Amino acid sequence: MNDVNRDLRLDGRTVWVTGAGKGLGRAMAVALSQAGAALAVTARTTGDLEQLASDLSGHGGKVLVAPCSVSDSTAVRSTVERIVDWAGRLDAVINCAGVSPHFTRSEKVTDDAWRQVMDVNLAGTFYCCREAGKVMLEQGGGSIVNVSSVHARTGFERIAAYAASKGGVEALTKSLAVEWADRGVRVNTLAPGYFRTDLSSGLLDSRWGERIVDGTPLGRVGEADELGGAAVFLASDASRFVTGTTVTVDGGWTAR
Template structure:
């Protein structure tokens, strides 16, 4: 009989988290380390990663710091090479790197602003899936968790590029799941609702915040650490019969 407690443990497994410097990516990296994972962490700001690594090392965690942008396919390829040199394997990836720098009416979105969001959120996720997938397919096992958003499927004003990028992430997730399932690699998506982070605080503290909370049956936004359990579940053997699925963690949030 399978022991679900053991299935949720990540001891002996190497897990790569992108966007790990702050916010939801950082919270998920902490949870994965607490579950026993050996971590590789990527973000554009090295200082954020070094602080995370020092904190986790203080609790016995093993962490490899890999600063860089997921929008740079050469940097992604190099990062995966460093990880496999370090531990010889790659068991799970949590693709959390993403941006939403513009809250702008769609008719005012510039070509450059549109492309910036898609380069990081969608192309970057694909680059990480592709390079990690090569290693996992050779191993015959692995779990990829792509961080999407409730806005992949629920409309909201002034975030056209972000919503389009996250819709693309979910379509990519389903396609890879079908393509790689028979070779032991699972690909799922995790779609957070509204959590309080540096990325969301400006919106939540504006006049829009009341509308957002008002559309959440639980009557509040999430705290970053409340996403950690879902990330551990999808990365671990506890979800071994799941692929191509989107797990939504949103307090029941609905569009209006």
């Protein structure tokens, strides 16, 4: 009989979280640290990461601050090398870095705006999977969790680039899961619905917020710390027979 509590622990594991400075990435990093993981945390700037490291270190967590833009493949490669130098291994990755800077009618989306979203959300996720995957394949195992969105599969206005990028993330996840399964590397997607973060607050506080809540059977948006359990599950041995799937945490949200 498996010990579920033991399987959910990450003691002795090294986990890399991108987009860890704020919002959902930060909340998942906290949950992973509480489960015993040594963390490498990445974002484009250092201030938020250093505050996170200070908070976690104060509770005994082991943290490496590794600023990096995931859209820069050379920087991603160097970051993975730095993590392995620091910890000796890399057991799990949470690819949470993402942007959604435009809430614009599709006919008004510029080429530059489209590329910005694709470079971070889709290309950046692939770069991180590729470089982390090299380490995990050599180790003989690991878990990659790509953060997608309910909008990968459910249409909504004014987010064409974001939705397309997240749909690409889910297709990428399925492909890598099949390709790497026989070498012990699992690849899954975690798809949040609407959570209150710095990224979403402007939308939720606008006229669209009521519509979003009305489409959520639980009658509210999520709080960031409510995503941590799903991240721990997918990173840990509790999900060792799960690959190529999408875990949706959205309060039952549907577009209305």
